[in-house]
Amino acid sequence: MSSPDVPSTPAPRRRGRPADVDPDAVALVALRHFDAHGYDETTMDDIAAAAGVSRRTLFRYFPSKPALVWGGMEPVVERMRAVFDAAGETEPVRDVLARAFTESLDLGPDRLEATRRRLRLMAAHPALVGFGITSLAVDRDLLCTFLARRLRVPADGLRAQVLADALTSANFSALLWWAQHDDGDPARIAVAALDEVLRGPV
Known part of the structure; x- marks a missing residue:
């Protein structure tokens, strides 16, 4: 039996979960x-x-x-979804879309930096755009559902589908432009692109 003055050997430390990773x-x-x-x-x-x-x-x-490169899309999509879900039926469609684009791009400094770097990489490596088509499709489906509801047209109809495709493409194109031109506010550029699409050809 061991002496009471001598501490017993400590039990081996159990392996825990790895430290949290951001x-x-x-x-x-x-x-x-x-x-x-x-x-x-x-x-x-x-x-x-x-x-x-x-x-x-x-x-x-x-x-x-x-x-x-494509990580970090989920919060952007969820902020856009929240705007569409909360939009009143009398609010103009253009205003809802502008608010959705603006709030989805409400980014802190680190996320803003990451977004710019992501988009610059996509511009330099077009194959990366193809990899992320699924991520863009989520935005596109949100837009299509909202437009179909507000315009009272079928979600699988030509009008809703074409408008959703046009707005998704315009938004992505605008953000690629923003990333390469050091403009401070991506939301402003996204809304400007939205207005260009809604205005139609000159």
Whole structure:
């Protein structure tokens, strides 16, 4: 029996869950690394090392480099959805759309930086746009559902489908332009593009 004056051997520490990881912070590290070292030249191992996370942890959140570029879309989509869901039936369609674009792009400094870097990478690597078509389709479907409801037309009809496609394309094109021209406010550019589409050809 051990002496009461001698402490017993401590039990081995149990392995706990890995420390919390902020995916947005990891993505921003990756985006900065892509800009500094080249997108094609950077590996996922490079990103894991730069972000201070294990390779396994990195792949848990981002299965590929394109996924790192396209990360962070969910909050944008949810803010847009919230505007459409709360819009009154008497509010002009244009005003609802402008508010949805503006609120979805209400970004803090880090998210603003990440968004600009993402879009610049997409402009430089067109294949990245193809990877993110599914993400753009979510925005497009939200727009189509809202337009169909407010214009009282079928969601699968020509008018709702074409308008939703046009607005989605215009919004994405405007944001690509914003990212490459150092304009401070992406929402202002998105609303300007919206008004161009609604105005029609000169």
